[in-house]
Amino acid sequence: MYLWCSYCQKFIGEVAPYDQHDISHGICKKCVKNKVVFDLDRIHKSQEIANLFLQLKEAVKDRNFTFIRSQYSRLKSLSVSNNDIFSGIYQPLLYEIGRLWETRILTMAEEHEVTSTIEEVVSLGFNEIPNIEKLRNSSTPIVLITSTSQNQHILGLRLLEYWLCENGIKNLVIVPGLPSEEILSLAKKFKPVVVGLSATMPSQELNQALTKLVEQAKGSRIVFGGRFARDCESADLPKGVTICKNIEDLHAVLVQCKVMT
Amino acid sequence: MKTKPTASISQRIKKETAELHQRAESVSFFSELLQLKAEKQTYISYLRILAIIHATLEKEVSNSDHVVLKTLWQEKMRRLPLLEEDIEILITSKKADSLNWTEVYAEPDTPISIALRLALRIRVLSMENPFQLLGFLYVLEGSTNGGIRMAPRVTEAFGLSGNAGVRYLMNYGEEQSREWQNFKQRLEEAVISEDDVTAILAGAKEMFQNLIAVFEALSVPTKEKVVHASILNPEAGSHVVPQAGLELEASFIVAKKCLQALPYVFMRYGERGERFTKSDGAWIITLADFSDRVVFNQIEWLGRLLSVLGIPRFTLELNLREAAKELSTLRPTSKDKYAVLVRAADLLEQNRKDIIPLKRQEELQQRFLAALNPAELETYRNIDNILISSVADEKMDGLGALGKTLEWIQEKSNWPKNVIRAALDLVKDLQSTL
Numbered sequence: 001m002y003l004w005c006s007y008c009q010k011f012i013g014e015v016a017p018y019d020q021h022d023i024s025h026g027i028c029k030k031c032v033k034n035k036v037v038f039d040l041d042r043i044h045k046s047q048e049i050a051n052l053f054l055q056l057k058e059a060v061k062d063r064n065f066t067f068i069r070s071q072y073s074r075l076k077s078l079s080v081s082n083n084d085i086f087s088g089i090y091q092p093l094l095y096e097i098g099r100l101w102e103t104r105i106l107t108m109a110e111e112h113e114v115t116s117t118i119e120e121v122v123s124l125g126f127n128e129i130p131n132i133e134k135l136r137n138s139s140t141p142i143v144l145i146t147s148t149s150q151n152q153h154i155l156g157l158r159l160l161e162y163w164l165c166e167n168g169i170k171n172l173v174i175v176p177g178l179p180s181e182e183i184l185s186l187a188k189k190f191k192p193v194v195v196g197l198s199a200t201m202p203s204q205e206l207n208q209a210l211t212k213l214v215e216q217a218k219g220s221r222i223v224f225g226g227r228f229a230r231d232c233e234s235a236d237l238p239k240g241v242t243i244c245k246n247i248e249d250l251h252a253v254l255v256q257c258k259v260m261t
Numbered sequence: 262m263k264t265k266p267t268a269s270i271s272q273r274i275k276k277e278t279a280e281l282h283q284r285a286e287s288v289s290f291f292s293e294l295l296q297l298k299a300e301k302q303t304y305i306s307y308l309r310i311l312a313i314i315h316a317t318l319e320k321e322v323s324n325s326d327h328v329v330l331k332t333l334w335q336e337k338m339r340r341l342p343l344l345e346e347d348i349e350i351l352i353t354s355k356k357a358d359s360l361n362w363t364e365v366y367a368e369p370d371t372p373i374s375i376a377l378r379l380a381l382r383i384r385v386l387s388m389e390n391p392f393q394l395l396g397f398l399y400v401l402e403g404s405t406n407g408g409i410r411m412a413p414r415v416t417e418a419f420g421l422s423g424n425a426g427v428r429y430l431m432n433y434g435e436e437q438s439r440e441w442q443n444f445k446q447r448l449e450e451a452v453i454s455e456d457d458v459t460a461i462l463a464g465a466k467e468m469f470q471n472l473i474a475v476f477e478a479l480s481v482p483t484k485e486k487v488v489h490a491s492i493l494n495p496e497a498g499s500h501v502v503p504q505a506g507l508e509l510e511a512s513f514i515v516a517k518k519c520l521q522a523l524p525y526v527f528m529r530y531g532e533r534g535e536r537f538t539k540s541d542g543a544w545i546i547t548l549a550d551f552s553d554r555v556v557f558n559q560i561e562w563l564g565r566l567l568s569v570l571g572i573p574r575f576t577l578e579l580n581l582r583e584a585a586k587e588l589s590t591l592r593p594t595s596k597d598k599y600a601v602l603v604r605a606a607d608l609l610e611q612n613r614k615d616i617i618p619l620k621r622q623e624e625l626q627q628r629f630l631a632a633l634n635p636a637e638l639e640t641y642r643n644i645d646n647i648l649i650s651s652v653a654d655e656k657m658d659g660l661g662a663l664g665k666t667l668e669w670i671q672e673k674s675n676w677p678k679n680v681i682r683a684a685l686d687l688v689k690d691l692q693s694t695l
């Protein structure tokens with residue numbers, strides 16, 4: 001479930017049940033602390049976001065791709081930030097698309113239509129971040145994230161990259177993925193605080209890459225995320241790997257590593 | 262603009278793509294082939310890449326509801342079976358020489374990636390602008406002109422004989438020129454507006470550009486090679502498959518055994534069913550590196566995905582058991598590792614028993630088998646299990662796959678009346694007690 005704050009219209013994060021890809025409203029810590037008053041305007045805005053998400057889900061089923069494209073500006077007009085649109089609306093929408101593909105309601109071509117629209121919107125979003133050139137593709141990255149060579153699911157990585165940039169963290173996100181040897185040599189070369197791998201499905205190559213990183217990239221914290229990570233527990237992966245089921249988990253790791261507050 | 266085009270369409274396509282055509286023909290891969298200097302492996306790669314493109318295009322065009330595509334398409338244009346035959350002949354000798362199966366199946370990454378991107382593009386176009394696919398078809402049909410000239414050189418270069426290994430290039434054989442004229446004629450008749458021509462032209466250019474990119478990539482020597490799912494099955498997309506020779510070998514043996522045990526797959530899905538049995542089975546083997554939880558999750562996912570398509574979970578269960586057996590024989594020291602596949606099969610079996618108690622399953626099976634004569638018992642092996650599993654799956658997923666299976670049995674299966682009757686009775690009996 002994707003939780004939004006009804007008071008400030010910000011995306012709070014994912015809450016259980018994690019396999020339900022709908023949005024729900026609550027209140028964020030900041031609004032509690034600031035004792036924000038709940039007024040009619042706020043009610044309208046939260047309703048509008050909730051409705052819009054439902055409309056987007058319907059549009060996917062109806063294959064109304066033009067509608068999906070047009071709703072980004074509507075969300076922006078509600079003062080919703082890019083990060084919140086990407087993680088709080090697009091992510092659950094993509095998961096829903098996966099479910100529809102799995103049950104053969106959508107074809108791969110239709111899935112592709114939506115994915116490429118979202119990819120385009122996300123890539124344009126980067127231009128809105130101040131000092132982006134100092135944060136993205138950094139040669140002194142604090143966080144290095146990539147995936148193994150056979151992974152083509154790159155949207156999750158793009159959203160992470162956006163989130164890192166918006167939070168002012170120098171990063172190097174490499175897509176598409178790399179062979180495990182290359183990942184290791186990048187980790188050794190840059191010595192980032194955090195090295196992350198993303199995977200959507202299990203693969204033998206992933207296990208090898210994680211093992212190599214834990215054993216040989218000693219100075220870095222090794223994290224693992226992506227759709228497959230959501231189904232894993234630590235016993236399922238090589239020892240020493242931290243599982244991040246979502247961006248909030250990565251946030252927690254970065255706080256532990258004193259990179260974020 | 263809905264005006265009828267004036268000049269001959271094929272002449273226009275020919276003229277406007279002349280430069281691209283020329284570029285495609287002059288890539289070094291072809292000149293090496295004609296000078297008998299090309300490696301056999303590169304020729305195999307070429308056929309494999311074309312298989313990915315043909316598989317998708319032929320499926321989209323032959324299934325299309327688009328009036329013009331329907332007029333244009335004829336079954337004899339299907340060249341995927343020819344490609345598969347050629348590839349099989351060429352790799353058989355390689356398999357015999359090579360100790361390592363990975364070597365036989367691994368391919369460089371770049372040309373495969375281009376072909377897979379093109380396959381996705383074909384799917385998108387079949388939804389958005391099917392006319393453009395006519396341009397794709399035009400280029401591939403047109404390539405039969407060059408193919409027939411190239412075939413003798415290929416035969417000579419790789420010491421082949423007769424049509425073996427060059428069936429794709431020979432395609433229509435002596436009828437080639439007539440078939441090409443026919444195709445152009447059908448195209449002339451089908452196209453009605455200038456907009457159509459613009460779309461076809463765009464398609465033809467796009468196809469040439471992609472083919473040039475693939476052929477150029479083929480000529481670049483690469484050390485890094487990977488076994489791609491799309492080599493085992495040109496429609497598989499891009500999931501992982503084993504890279505280790507023995508596991509790969511096991512996946513072929515397992516697929517063969519499963520298809521023998523499950524004639525239903527071929528009866529209903531033909532060669533496509535066989536191909537997916539191969540690639541899905543190969544993917545399953547890669548799971549054995551993971552914990553029970555991971556494997557069970559993935560098997561649940563695949564079970565649902567296949568059952569929606571009319572391939573009930575019983576097939577997956579059988580596949581898992583055969584895979585564990587074969588892998589443990591080929592790699593006895595890793596027997597424990599592969600045991601997870603048996604546990605996943607047990608889980609599927611248990612889920613079915615929870616819905617239909619074993620005793621009930623056995624009762625129904627006995628009744629079904631009693632309605633078949635000895636020859637039918639052989640031909641319709643495991644149909645009882647398929648039906649029972651389909652009913653259990655429908656109870657679990659509720660996505661209407663059972664209805665489609667019953668429809669197929671009644672209308673398309675060509676089974677004898679007594680077998681159809683027994684099958685429908687089994688399902689009816691079962692449903693009435695669930």
Ligand code: B12
Nearest residue numbers: 098102151152153154155156196198225226227244498499
């Ligand atoms: C779009 C899509 C594709 C596109 C990808 C396009 C692109 N540019 O990315 C294409 C068409 C290429 C594709 C291909 C395939 N796909 Co696909 N795909 C999807 C889909 C619909 C959405 C993926 C997505 O973008 N999700 C949204 C992102 C934002 O979520 P996310 O990845 O989880 O990332 C977030 C977090 O997890 C986290 N995160 C991610 N990575 C990391 C890393 C670290 C370190 C950290 C800290 C956090 C983190 O941050 C992100 C932002 O919050 C999913 C459905 C789904 N449920 O995900 C299927 C899905 C993943 N695909 C699936 C399959 C089967 C395939 C194919 C095998 C199909 C085929 N036969 O070819 C191929 C495999 C390709 C390959 N080799 O990788 C299955 C996987 C099933 C399984 N067994 O697990 C799914 C689940 C569909 C389904 N329901 O069946 N796919």
